[in-house]
Amino acid sequence: MTAPVLTALVFLPAAAAAALLCLPRAAGRRVFLLTWAAVSAAVLALTVALWTGYDHGGGIQYETHARWIPSAGIGYHVGVDGLSLPLLALTAVLFPACALYALRETRRVREFAALFLFLETTCLGLFASLDLILFFVFFDLSIVAMYFVIAGWGHPGAARAAQKFFLYTFAGSLALLLGFIGLYLAADPHTFDIVALAGENPLAGRSGYGALVLLAVGLGLAVKTPTVPFHTWLPPAHTEAPAAGSAILAGVLLKMGTYGFLRIAMPLLPESWRTYAPAFVAVGVVSVLYGALVALAQTDFKRMIAYTSVNHMGYILLALGAAAALGADTAAARRLAVTGATYQMVSHGLLTGALFLLAGVLHERGRTYAMDAYSGVAARAPAFAALTGVAVFASLGLPGFSGFIAEFQILAGSLGPRPVATALAVPGILLTAALLVRALQRMFLGPLRLPDSPGTPRPFPDLRAHEAAAIVPLLALAVVLGVFPRFVLDVVEPFSRTVLELVAR
């Protein structure tokens, strides 16, 4: 019996948030912001410790399984495996970056810091949950916390955007809940425990029931991911959210959707997943292409990044759908696809987090995201331009960055089982490359032009130390993951093998 270190990790930020709310506002913004940074750094340190103590071949570790509401089949069951560990690490990396980025925040700082710490607990808790209801609790609470982040600290149109975000993702979460109830009632004895359900495979041989449950679960997760056609909440939410909120929303919250596919939909509904995988492949490909095409048409920098998220998340769905195609000859390829999908979650989290923070830097200087308001910024702010360049090239999948490893694995793994769909998705990479490079060129090269404040041109100072401290580590990690992927792949690959065995039942 090990100490419940995972539980401590999950609830440490929430405890700190409660403590912050008990302090008087007069304590000063530095106290709140530095506490936030310190606590999220402590979480990061704990996660690193967790990672070093993790045994690659050992299945679920750091497990705690306690009775919670036994008569309703609900337990407090948390644990870490090769899927949750990279995502816990991603969460633990992004939150301190946001804390550093927000060091100059002045608006209602106590509530802002507390809200982000609470949000960190919901994210960590979700990735550690091994019980459907526990998963759902964190899923919903992350929505609530993000709603308040967007509505409270966003740009002028934030109230509407936040409401749209809440309505869409909450509707998705209720579809998810109905699916969970379907799984619960099918199991004997009734349970919400993910491990028990995966072992029992309660819907084996009940194709109609299984299809309905998969429809509900898939709908809920597709809204969160988001995939076309459920993505319409995403662009306004991102455009109106504060930079740190966008970074977490795109970096961590979107992963909850794809994580749910790998954690719940595939292992718990293997038969239906295999049957309906072509639909998910199609949705993935459409998201890849549609996201890229719409991003191409954007004039707003942040909105453009938001649409590239739709594109990048589409690859994950393509890979997961392709992994369901059975056949011994494609076993290695399908493993590659699942590993690539997980890798893409981490890679996209880091890169898009960095991009949204950079977009925040841009807005803080120029008060607009409109790309045609800027030109030749590289001359005025070389460090900012360089980092944006790195983030953009990493994001479009240049070798040497994490995005390349992820997308290469996804496409190489999906090509065997789903050649046509994969071929259709490849132009998405070209489109994204084209639009990102074009944006880079327009904003950073050419003659200097900056948005005017009334009368005089705005000053455009280069990156400040705390902003660089937030963004550089994210990009550095993307390089490390691009050059030395092995230490993550060693963790993920055993999980891919396990989940594919479950899907093949």
Add this chain to the structure above:
Amino acid sequence: MTGTTGGMNENPLDLLPEVLLAGSAVLGLLLGAWLPRRRQWLVAALGLAACAAGIAAAIRRAAAGGGPTAAFDGAFAVDAVTSTGRVVILAGTAVVLLLGLAPFRGDARESEFHVLVQLAALGALMLAGAQDLLLLAAAYLLASVPSYTLAGFRKDAPGTEAALKYFVTGALLGVVMLAGITVLYAAGRASAYPALGGELPRAPAVLVTAGTVGLLAGLLFKTGAVPGHFWVPDAVEGSSPPAAALLTTLPKVGALAALHRLAAVPLAGTRMPWDELVAVLAAASMTLGNLAAFFQTDVRRLLAYSTVSQVGYLLLPVAVATRADEAQRALLFYLAGYAVTNLGAFAVVCALPGARTLAGYRGLLRAHPGLALSLAVCLLGLLGTPPTAVFLGKLEVFTAAFDGGYAWLAVLAAANTVASLFYYLRWIRPAFATAGGPGPGPLVRPAALTAYAAAAASVALGVGAGPVLDLLGGPLAR
């Protein structure tokens, strides 16, 4: 003894919580006549003591086990439903008494308010435990008459209109209910539930259906469900906030418990389409309540329509009472969660007498952060956000509906839940917005403290649901 028909159990200790509350109401009425005006609060204190003692007695009775009992010739059941009803109703009564302390302090009729609250609660208690149609009718009247008075207690124009509307609807539907009881009596040749349970399955289905529909009219009026909901918005807006908190909570608990008992005991074996009927009513209640709540600007009207939609969810387990094992547990847990959360929301309204509209709550976070947090917890709680009690209630209710073959109703309830988010957010948004407006005004401290406690209890009940849920599934008295 287990309560079969005609047992001669007349032990008043079985009705200890009811006796205590009745005693404190009568004593309070006498005290009110003698106490000087500044000491009238003692009547409320006496009521609070009776509630506390009643809760203790009910829990002791439930914890002692011994199975269900039918007291007083089988007219009053003491089982899991009654025990839960007692705890929830008495706790709710205590909250209403606390909320009424400040606004009626020094009022010429202060003690009367407290006494009426206790009498209305007594009626709800009797509704929850009644196991005989005639006792049910008496409980209906006992729950209704003090409520009419409470609705118009302030004697102002909106209050008078509220009371009149409430009274006319109640009187009409009460008569229909008595007619229904008469028909059922004719069909089953008895008024006691166990006897009816044996007779009604053999009676003509048309007769049973007609009688049940009549009976439903009265009980739906008490729950504030469609089609007996017309009084709800006016009564809630026109009466004082503490009275509104009572009207939308306590009678609901009693009447829903009564509906469940009806479904599970006398009507269990009949061929009348109970499931379908209640399912349609549930669907209508949740949908119409939500639609009407959408664009309300007065917080009390918004809450009033929200309670109408909540009854829709609460009727779901009643519809599948005999089809799903978890139905009783789901209903009782949801009732408890609903009561504490709804009272919390009304406590926030009581705490800010100056803010009547949604816009009036602008800047609440800045002015009173604790209250803003309580409001968010209660409204998101009513929505069913985990880990509050209503979330678990909804989970259990949906599960029961699926299990009972009413998946479409669960899907509709989920869709309605999403829709309800829209109007709860319309209230939360200004409360958490920063700028502008005169602010929500001064705080009534006792009501604010009650709101904090209710919000905390709503979360605590959700997180600590394990042991509670185990107690709610016990068998009914028959």
